[in-house]
Amino acid sequence: MTNNLPENDDAPWLNLTPQEVEELRYNKQKLTDYGREKIRALMLKSQMTEDIQQPNGDFLKNYPDVTRVEVIGNDGREFVHYGCSNVKVSLQDDGRTIKVFLYTMFQQKEND
Numbered sequence: 001m002t003n004n005l006p007e008n009d010d011a012p013w014l015n016l017t018p019q020e021v022e023e024l025r026y027n028k029q030k031l032t033d034y035g036r037e038k039i040r041a042l043m044l045k046s047q048m049t050e051d052i053q054q055p056n057g058d059f060l061k062n063y064p065d066v067t068r069v070e071v072i073g074n075d076g077r078e079f080v081h082y083g084c085s086n087v088k089v090s091l092q093d094d095g096r097t098i099k100v101f102l103y104t105m106f107q108q109k110e111n112d
Helices: 018-046
Strands: 059-063 068-073 076-082 087-092 097-101
Antiparallel strands (some): 087 097
16 A cells, blocks of 8 residues: 655654554545545436436437447448446437446546
């Protein structure tokens, strides 16, 4: 774990004991973990999992378990996107337009 807290000899004006420096490091990590969990919870909460009929007649269908989206044309795969989460498909313009909304989940890096 990297930290940006000064050592005692780096900032003598702080006059911190080694125990106080360690406590600050511990609290910093604890707050970082807390913030990550709050952000993750907000992201999950904000993701809709229900299908929606929009006021203009468009229909938004949700696919919360989809993790890969591919578009296939005459020559094969034209678009591939991995790591999707909570994909939404909207049929618009009286069925003449299809839109695909891709979202990627916040992923925590190892040793972060």
